[in-house]
Amino acid sequence: MNLYESELQVVAAAESLAATLGTNENHTVAAAAMDTHGHIHTGVNVHHFNGGPCAELVVIGNAAAAGAGPLVTIAAAGAGDRGLLSPCGRCRQVILDLHPDALVVFPGPDPAASAQIASISVLLPYYYRHPDSAPQRLLRFHARYYDATASAKKTLTVRWKESHSPGPALAYFEHTDHGPLPVDITSVETFRIDELTPQILQLKQGSSVDGYVSNLHNHYPSMSEDAEVDVVTFRLSASNI
Numbered sequence: 001m002n003l004y005e006s007e008l009q010v011v012a013a014a015e016s017l018a019a020t021l022g023t024n025e026n027h028t029v030a031a032a033a034m035d036t037h038g039h040i041h042t043g044v045n046v047h048h049f050n051g052g053p054c055a056e057l058v059v060i061g062n063a064a065a066a067g068a069g070p071l072v073t074i075a076a077a078g079a080g081d082r083g084l085l086s087p088c089g090r091c092r093q094v095i096l097d098l099h100p101d102a103l104v105v106f107p108g109p110d111p112a113a114s115a116q117i118a119s120i121s122v123l124l125p126y127y128y129r130h131p132d133s134a135p136q137r138l139l140r141f142h143a144r145y146y147d148a149t150a151s152a153k154k155t156l157t158v159r160w161k162e163s164h165s166p167g168p169a170l171a172y173f174e175h176t177d178h179g180p181l182p183v184d185i186t187s188v189e190t191f192r193i194d195e196l197t198p199q200i201l202q203l204k205q206g207s208s209v210d211g212y213v214s215n216l217h218n219h220y221p222s223m224s225e226d227a228e229v230d231v232v233t234f235r236l237s238a239s240n241i
Contacts (some may be wrong), residue, residue: 002009002131003105003117006034006175007073011084011105011115012030013036013040014077021079029085031055031076033102035068036172036180056091060098064165067229070136070229072172073117084115092124101138121163126152137169139234140184143176150181152236156202159230164188182237189231200231 010032017030021044029045031054043058053061054077063071074095075084086106089093095102103139105117111217121127139157141149148154149171165188170180193216196209203212217223 003115004175006038007103007105007117009110010034010073010079011075013042013144014075015083017042017044018077018079018082023080026052028053028079029076030079031059031074032208033059033063033068033071035063035071035192036170038177039066039068039070041066042069049082050240054088056087057094060094070137070138071102072140072174073100073103073105074099087123089124092120093127095120095129096127097133098135101140117222119162122161131210137164137167137185139164139185139232140171140172140174143173143178146173146178148175149173149183149236153163154234155235157232157234158196158201158216159232160216160223160227162230164230164232165201171234183234184237185232185234186229187233189212190228191231192226192228195227196229196231209230 013032014030021030026047027044028047030042032040032042035080041063043055043062045055046052054058056074062190076087077083078085084105086108087104092150095104100120101191102120103117104120106122108114108116158168164185166185168184169185171183193213198209201209201212203206
């Protein structure tokens with residue numbers, strides 16, 4: 001997935017803070033995270049022999065202290081021009097439990113490669129989710145879907161590797177000034193791409209499954225032709241109607 005401007009801002013915030021850390025061996029990594037209102041929160045690690053917290057955990061705490069709500073993007077960078085860093089296993093588990101719909105920025109396969117971004121569930125396959133974590137879930141949308149969602153005309157979306165489940169969520173509109181909308185996910189059904197029909201997708205007359213699938217591939221470039229996708233139906237929360 002390519003990084004958008006808002007995600008690049010999170011990377012820039014982490015790298016900028018990391019550049020100020022100097023040679024202090026107790027603080028060697030900086031992290032930044034964006035919430036659903038576009039606010040960026042930052043923090044640094046606290047190295048200690050008893051297992052001080054990583055920068056990602058500190059920024060999660062700082063965001064919580066600011067009343068940020070769910071986080072949508074997280075990135076960490078090392079002092080001494082080390083660039084972007086991938087989260088450790090403990091941080092991946094914490095992010096999954098507290099912010100399961102966050103996208104995490106991590107370095108490319110070699111120093112010359114561009115940064116990459118993926119959902120936390122992709123970075124932690126075959127994961128265990130703490131049953132008592134009860135996080136606020138997000139359903140991410142491109143900004144162009146705001147009006148259709150806000151007017152209750154859009155009630156279905158198709159997702160790949162996003163691990164949604166029925167229940168309350170926030171419809172979050174990426175790269176826009178629109179705030180999130182409370183919604184209820186009413187069902188999540190899994191189909192192979194070749195099983196999708198106009199009826200399953202609730203397509204309007206004149207729209208085609210092939211066109212819908214083509215748009216899916218544009219959004220998920222690495223999705224295979226025989227992938228399984230989730231058809232997610234939702235509605236605006238009663239308090240929002």
